[in-house]
Amino acid sequence: MNKNIFILTHGDTGAFETGTVPFEVRIPLNGHGKKSVKKKAEVYPGLLVADHENAKSGDMHSGITGIVTEVTDTHITIKAQELAAPAEGEDPKPTGVEPVALASLEDAELQAALKGLGVDVRPLIKRCDLLIVNALNPEPGISYAESMLVHAKSTINAGLDMLKRLSPAARTVVALPTASTATFDGSDIAFINPQYPNSLDELLVANITGKESMKGVNVVDLHALYNLGAVAESGMPLTHTVVCVEGKNIVAPIGTPVGALLKEASIEVADGDTVIVGGPMRGEATGDLNKGIGKNTNALFVMPAGSTEPISDHACFSCGACIEHCPSRIQPNMISRYVEFNELDFCRQENIGACMECGLCTYYCPARRPMLQFIRLGKHKIALEESQVTACALQVEE
Amino acid sequence: MAKKSLPTAPFLTVASAPHLHCGASIKGMMSTILLALLPAVIGAVYWYGMDAMRVMALSIATAVIVEALCSRIMEKEVRVDDFHAVVTGLLFAFILPAGAEWWLVVSGSAATMILGKMLWGNFGGAPISAIAVGWAFCTVSWPVYMNVDATMLNTTLVNPLSQLKYFGIDSIVDASMYNYFIGDQLGALGAVQVGALLLGGLILLARRVITWEIPVATIAAVLVVGGIYYAIDPELYANPLFHLFTGSTMLAIFFLLTDFTSTPNTRGGKIVFGLMAGFLIILIRTYGQYADGVLFAVLLANMITPLCDMIKPKPFGAR
Ligand code: SF4
Ligand code: SF4
Numbered sequence A: 001m002n003k004n005i006f007i008l009t010h011g012d013t014g015a016f017e018t019g020t021v022p023f024e025v026r027i028p029l030n031g032h033g034k035k036s037v038k039k040k041a042e043v044y045p046g047l048l049v050a051d052h053e054n055a056k057s058g059d060m061h062s063g064i065t066g067i068v069t070e071v072t073d074t075h076i077t078i079k080a081q082e083l084a085a086p087a088e089g090e091d092p093k094p095t096g097v098e099p100v101a102l103a104s105l106e107d108a109e110l111q112a113a114l115k116g117l118g119v120d121v122r123p124l125i126k127r128c129d130l131l132i133v134n135a136l137n138p139e140p141g142i143s144y145a146e147s148m149l150v151h152a153k154s155t156i157n158a159g160l161d162m163l164k165r166l167s168p169a170a171r172t173v174v175a176l177p178t179a180s181t182a183t184f185d186g187s188d189i190a191f192i193n194p195q196y197p198n199s200l201d202e203l204l205v206a207n208i209t210g211k212e213s214m215k216g217v218n219v220v221d222l223h224a225l226y227n228l229g230a231v232a233e234s235g236m237p238l239t240h241t242v243v244c245v246e247g248k249n250i251v252a253p254i255g256t257p258v259g260a261l262l263k264e265a266s267i268e269v270a271d272g273d274t275v276i277v278g279g280p281m282r283g284e285a286t287g288d289l290n291k292g293i294g295k296n297t298n299a300l301f302v303m304p305a306g307s308t309e310p311i312s313d314h315a316c317f318s319c320g321a322c323i324e325h326c327p328s329r330i331q332p333n334m335i336s337r338y339v340e341f342n343e344l345d346f347c348r349q350e351n352i353g354a355c356m357e358c359g360l361c362t363y364y365c366p367a368r369r370p371m372l373q374f375i376r377l378g379k380h381k382i383a384l385e386e387s388q389v390t391a392c393a394l395q396v397e398e
Numbered sequence B: 001m002a003k004k005s006l007p008t009a010p011f012l013t014v015a016s017a018p019h020l021h022c023g024a025s026i027k028g029m030m031s032t033i034l035l036a037l038l039p040a041v042i043g044a045v046y047w048y049g050m051d052a053m054r055v056m057a058l059s060i061a062t063a064v065i066v067e068a069l070c071s072r073i074m075e076k077e078v079r080v081d082d083f084h085a086v087v088t089g090l091l092f093a094f095i096l097p098a099g100a101e102w103w104l105v106v107s108g109s110a111a112t113m114i115l116g117k118m119l120w121g122n123f124g125g126a127p128i129s130a131i132a133v134g135w136a137f138c139t140v141s142w143p144v145y146m147n148v149d150a151t152m153l154n155t156t157l158v159n160p161l162s163q164l165k166y167f168g169i170d171s172i173v174d175a176s177m178y179n180y181f182i183g184d185q186l187g188a189l190g191a192v193q194v195g196a197l198l199l200g201g202l203i204l205l206a207r208r209v210i211t212w213e214i215p216v217a218t219i220a221a222v223l224v225v226g227g228i229y230y231a232i233d234p235e236l237y238a239n240p241l242f243h244l245f246t247g248s249t250m251l252a253i254f255f256l257l258t259d260f261t262s263t264p265n266t267r268g269g270k271i272v273f274g275l276m277a278g279f280l281i282i283l284i285r286t287y288g289q290y291a292d293g294v295l296f297a298v299l300l301a302n303m304i305t306p307l308c309d310m311i312k313p314k315p316f317g318a319r
Helices: A107-116 A144-151 A153-166 A201-209 A222-234 A258-264 A321-325 A332-340 A344-349 A360-364 A371-397 B026-048 B050-073 B084-094 B102-116 B130-141 B160-167 B177-181 B194-206 B213-232 B240-245 B249-256 B267-287 B294-303
Strands: A024-028 A048-051 A066-071 A075-080 A130-134 A171-177 A188-192 A217-221 A240-245 A248-253 A274-277 A284-286 A299-303
Touching: A024 A066, A048 A075, A107 A153, A130 A153, A130 A201, A130 A222, A144 A153, A144 A171, A144 A222, A144 A240, A153 A171, A153 A222, A171 A201, A188 A201, A201 A217, A217 A222, A222 A240, A240 A258, A248 A258, A258 A274, A258 A299, A321 A332, A321 A360, A332 A344, A332 A360, A332 A371, A344 A371, A360 A371, B026 B050, B026 B084, B026 B194, B026 B249, B050 B084, B050 B102, B084 B102, B084 B130, B084 B249, B102 B130, B130 B294, B177 B194, B177 B240, B194 B249, B213 B240, B213 B249, B213 B267, B240 B249, B240 B267, B249 B267, B249 B294, B267 B294
Parallel strands: A130 A171, A130 A217, A171 A188, A240 A299
Antiparallel strands: A024 A075, A066 A075, A240 A248, A274 A284, A274 A299
16 A cells, blocks of 8 residues: 655745735634624725634734625625725825834733734643644645745744744744754754654654653644744734645635635646545545635645545444554544444543544545544534533532 | 626535545455465365366355345345455355365355354454354254265375374374475365465465464464474374464465454454464364364354454553
């Protein structure tokens, strides 16, 4: 079986392409309560369109100039167009926002400013002793990491400096693929064998600390660091991010429709294809090419129709392939069966919680059982059950 | 509406992660097993001629038809196209004498399929090796017709295991391991193609259909336990290599003990299971009533599979 597809280095260090301005963006919202714009409002790059009640979740800004055509709970649609020239006697309209001077800010003020600029602060300030930057490509096929370390060096460094200001960690380690020549002042470097699933946070931490525990460790991936760096460098709101479209790394405005990005990379989509937002191992298939990419969208892939056997309802025949390849050393075959029959206690007994959702079990299963999906379902059911138990316990206490 | 701004999107397939697959399939695995069995099929035809061909064809046909019928009756999807029935039918033929009566082949193969597979749902449910079930069914029902010495009177081949059992160690002293290896011995038609089966086993290992643990552990146990007896009294007990190269040992090592559904899945479990099976093979041959105790050893080893499966590593992150 071909193991090469799991190699995470591609030797690709070319600069990122800048995508053409899409004719429309759909900025995805995620619990952003207050919309700062209304339908038909004129917007320009950097303008706040929605803010988040939570002080640690980033606000959303427009990445293009245009007119708001739709405001819903899930997204804001902006149609790209030149804004009409100001009428005579009127002041010229603003075309951009002023940068925020982040260097002089500290602690709470800094966090608030970053939130205002669109950065999700929470994952960066997590309490920890050791901070690890995961500079590996997250999944097979995704190829931005190496380019980022070479061509966006200043952005990455700005991000790392900012991250160190935010994080309480005493020590920072950058995890690089073996043979990488990147250097970072004031941070240790660890080399990781660039083979999936070694890029998973849990395995990375185990590799660096020698302990199979995430306690006292915070992992920030390169994509998030780049976004932070872009804001830290310019003091401008986060409006663009890097997306690896089938190996082509494109810098695109947040909210760019998936279909537009695929077109940008000259990828045709036909009936029956699967379009994946995220990596091919853990990403989500979308049924809507109009869906806009989010801040954390790191990749897009298209699996042509018929390129893999479809998932089946075949019973597990105990070949053991999934057990052999599971990095969590659990038994995905048994767990998925227990989930099928709603035996949640057995799932716990078999340590369903240890699964790091790498997807390898499903990748190797000859019977094509949807194990990762079962395991996610099982975890979800267990979480539901536990929240119900807590709710009951609280009622009893009252 | 803004939606009109994009051309009508194609109709996409939505699936769950991961979206990649290694390409292995049950059909592919079964085809590999058939390929691995091919040398032994050729060997069987070479030594036993058209008789062997007849038994194999009949057994396979019965297995496939019985599975299809059972699936129909049970109102399940008919999955004979995954070749599992073909493999089961062929393996069952391998443990029959080449001179087996047609009704023995048909009823044995049908029993293998029904009792060994379909009764447990379909492929994936059986806790014991279907071939061993079929063998036990036939051996208990028609011991004389299953006996190779009784059914193969017109051959010049000799059965080393019966020789050892009934005429003592002296009868096999000048036996050549090389002859056993190439299949020059009387026994079940496919099971005694020792060299061909070894080659097939290596194909399975190379194609990663099976893993090394069970074969290695079984061979080690046969050699060690057989060696201990041999060391105690070479005048009374056979050389351990003799046990490896006669009867159904090689068939069991690579094709029966590595059966997916009835054997353990964890690495530790597989090793314990293999050791147990090898130990039982020698024990049954030394003290048992049947000259070739391998199929009993398989049956008994299958019984401890659930116990072996309890041997598992600590999950990631557990202290
Ligand atoms: S997704 Fe499967 S292989 Fe990966 S850790 Fe979870 S159970 Fe193991
Ligand atoms: S890989 Fe699939 S068929 Fe094999 S043991 Fe795991 S779940 Fe069962």
